[in-house]
Amino acid sequence: MDTNEDSPHIRAQLEDEGSVLNSNLFLEHVGEVSLTLNSDGLSWKLLESLHNEKDGLSCLGIKFISKSETEIKFSDVYAVEFINWGLIHESVLSNAGGCLIRHESEMYRFTVHGVQRSKTRPSLLVLAVYTFGHKDLQMCHMWVNRINALLKMETGRPKSLLVFVHPLSGKGSGCRTWQTVAPIFSHAKVKTKVIVTQRAGHAFDVMASISNEELNSHDGVIAVGGDGFFNEILNGLLSSRLKAPYPPAPADFVHSVGSNDSVLVHDPNETDVETSCENEDHSPLLSSPRSNPIELSNLRTEEGSCDRDQDSKFSLPNERFRFGIIPAGSTDAIVICSTGTRDPVTSALHIVLGKRVCLDIAQVVRWKTTSTSKDVPCVRYAASFVGYGFYGDVITESEKYRWMGPKRYDYAGTKVFLRHRSYEAEVACLEVKSEKTSASSETVASKRYGLWLLPKKSERVVCRVNCSTCNTNRSCVSTSVPPEAPSSDPEEQRWLKSKGSFLSVGAAIISCRNERAPDGLVADAHLSDGFLHLILIKNCPHASYLWHLTQLARRGGNPLNFEFVEHYKTTAFTFTSSSDDSVWNLDGEPFQAHKLSAQVFRGLVNLFASGPEV
Numbered sequence: 001m002d003t004n005e006d007s008p009h010i011r012a013q014l015e016d017e018g019s020v021l022n023s024n025l026f027l028e029h030v031g032e033v034s035l036t037l038n039s040d041g042l043s044w045k046l047l048e049s050l051h052n053e054k055d056g057l058s059c060l061g062i063k064f065i066s067k068s069e070t071e072i073k074f075s076d077v078y079a080v081e082f083i084n085w086g087l088i089h090e091s092v093l094s095n096a097g098g099c100l101i102r103h104e105s106e107m108y109r110f111t112v113h114g115v116q117r118s119k120t121r122p123s124l125l126v127l128a129v130y131t132f133g134h135k136d137l138q139m140c141h142m143w144v145n146r147i148n149a150l151l152k153m154e155t156g157r158p159k160s161l162l163v164f165v166h167p168l169s170g171k172g173s174g175c176r177t178w179q180t181v182a183p184i185f186s187h188a189k190v191k192t193k194v195i196v197t198q199r200a201g202h203a204f205d206v207m208a209s210i211s212n213e214e215l216n217s218h219d220g221v222i223a224v225g226g227d228g229f230f231n232e233i234l235n236g237l238l239s240s241r242l243k244a245p246y247p248p249a250p251a252d253f254v255h256s257v258g259s260n261d262s263v264l265v266h267d268p269n270e271t272d273v274e275t276s277c278e279n280e281d282h283s284p285l286l287s288s289p290r291s292n293p294i295e296l297s298n299l300r301t302e303e304g305s306c307d308r309d310q311d312s313k314f315s316l317p318n319e320r321f322r323f324g325i326i327p328a329g330s331t332d333a334i335v336i337c338s339t340g341t342r343d344p345v346t347s348a349l350h351i352v353l354g355k356r357v358c359l360d361i362a363q364v365v366r367w368k369t370t371s372t373s374k375d376v377p378c379v380r381y382a383a384s385f386v387g388y389g390f391y392g393d394v395i396t397e398s399e400k401y402r403w404m405g406p407k408r409y410d411y412a413g414t415k416v417f418l419r420h421r422s423y424e425a426e427v428a429c430l431e432v433k434s435e436k437t438s439a440s441s442e443t444v445a446s447k448r449y450g451l452w453l454l455p456k457k458s459e460r461v462v463c464r465v466n467c468s469t470c471n472t473n474r475s476c477v478s479t480s481v482p483p484e485a486p487s488s489d490p491e492e493q494r495w496l497k498s499k500g501s502f503l504s505v506g507a508a509i510i511s512c513r514n515e516r517a518p519d520g521l522v523a524d525a526h527l528s529d530g531f532l533h534l535i536l537i538k539n540c541p542h543a544s545y546l547w548h549l550t551q552l553a554r555r556g557g558n559p560l561n562f563e564f565v566e567h568y569k570t571t572a573f574t575f576t577s578s579s580d581d582s583v584w585n586l587d588g589e590p591f592q593a594h595k596l597s598a599q600v601f602r603g604l605v606n607l608f609a610s611g612p613e614v
């Protein structure tokens with residue numbers, strides 16, 4: 001079998017100071033191949049004797065094996081493992097008639113675990129497993145060691161992860177989803193500390209109370225669940241660690257907050273984000289005791305980082321520490337927007353391969369729960385969407401039907417749509433000059449509403465892998481730099497206001513693509529451009545609202561192209577309701593707020609993802 005003259009036993013050739021290795025090995029289901037390793041990856045070629053050079057390997061006109069060289073880059077390989085002595089199945093040509101026959105023989109084997117893109121859906125990653133074999137044990141060990149050595153040189157791959165599994169997420173399949181992808185992590189030798197949650201708020205409590213030292217010992221935290229579960233983990237981490245100023249607000253908003261005036265001042269050295277929310281709404285996050293805000297105020301050592309007394313630092317933004325989501329929820333919009341698909345295996349592969357994409361995070365501060373309440377400010381963070389009116393009502397209604405699983409959203413959505421309730425409110429958002437189109441090109445409607453002239457559909461730049469919009473004017477995140485927040489200089493602030501009766505008020509941080517809205521609410525929203533898209537749906541006839549929702553549900557639809565829809569691209573907004581009955585929807589979780597302000601932090605967190613291939 002071995003023909004290499006240099007070594008009678010092992011057909012291994014080290015060239016170029018050992019950087020290239022070449023051997024003849026057997027590849028499972030293929031046959032004998034010439035396998036080459038170089039610094040980039042592996043490539044192999046079926047040995048010529050096994051196929052007809054002209055036609056490739058074929059039997060009765062059916063082509064079985066491509067004669068072309070095949071390869072896999074180390075950037076797409078996440079593991080190699082020795083699997084001892086056993087059968088390798090080969091395909092060989094019979095002498096009679098040149099037909100393909102199956103042949104198997106025993107030898108030592110090793111498996112290379114990698115990733116391939118689906119040919120039909122480029123966002124979908126599929127497992128690629130290549131098993132090579134050789135009669136010589138040392139030969140196999142040498143290949144495994146060499147591949148392992150090169151895999152260790154791949155940067156950014158996680159070694160240790162904290163994994164939260166929500167067993168009841170979506171259709172109740174959180175644990176099953178984790179069991180499906182867990183072998184990917186064990187093959188990749190990623191240590192996982194798995195916590196299956198026992199109740200709502202469990203993951204928040206763990207993340208809020210975990211020491212920075214332990215957090216720093218992991219390369220990231222993974223949510224096996226839906227958007228709401230991810231939101232809980234995000235809030236658990238940020239609530240006690242991110243020290244950032246409150247959102248900017250117009251003067252009349254500041255005054256109306258009354259006794260809370262002082263905390264609206266934008267001096268980060270004076271303003272601590274408190275995590276203590278009054279336990280008067282029924283959010284699962286609020287059901288458990290919180291850290292004492294007075295203690296928290298002593299934690300700050302410098303902007304964007306936290307230093308608990310005896311504890312080490314955890315910087316924010318934090319380039320090394322990433323969040324991951326393995327979709328098991330009912331909507332999974334964050335996964336769809338950040339990977340382009342809703343597939344647990346794809347998400348797991350993005351994680352073990354150490355992909356990275358920055359994500360904007362909205363800070364939402366509730367100043368009043370009801371018109372008469374005297375509250376301490378309550379800070380929450382959202383990664384995908386913050387909505388009021390229709391969106392708040394759907395989430396409130398759907399909570400009653402959790403047992404229905406994902407179908408609850410359709411049922412609750414229909415009920416709320418039929419009610420056609422509108423809400424009196426006042427909304428103000430910060431104008432961002434650099435984004436505004438020239439005055440001469442503003443339409444009458446845009447002037448009336450203070451609207452920006454939004455790009456035509458064909459001019460919209462959709463967020464993709466290596467998105468130039470997200471990467472412009474920023475160097476992703478770096479440690480010790482405070483998150484990029486809207487300017488707090490009153491000179492630079494101009495507020496656009498809208499007061500009236502709204503069917504809904506929504507702020508999309510990302511496009512919010514999901515299976516019910518294939519292009520998302522805002523098709524050209526980006527993962528980390530530092531903007532919120534504020535969408536105000538003014539009261540309108542029932543049929544018109546239905547038309548808007550129909551456009552939302554259509555691929556290629558234009559849900560924002562209506563007279564009754566106002567769209568502001570902004571970095572901060574404030575909201576005051578005229579009624580007491582004010583429920584917001586934060587990443588799919590209810591949040592009662594009569595008066596709130598919000599701002600976006602550009603690229604505050606990193607995700608194990610690479611952006612959507614759309």
Ligand SMILES: Nc1ncnc2c1ncn2[C@@H]1O[C@H](COP(=O)(O)OP(=O)(O)OP(=O)(O)O)[C@@H](O)[C@H]1O
Binds near residue numbers: 170200330333588
């Ligand atoms: N063990 C548990 N039992 C009950 N509730 C839980 C448990 N673990 C987490 N939760 C709560 O369930 C909420 C919803 O979870 P999740 O987002 O995974 O599901 P979903 O609502 O079906 O999906 P989506 O948010 O994508 O629509 C979380 O915010 C969390 O507070």
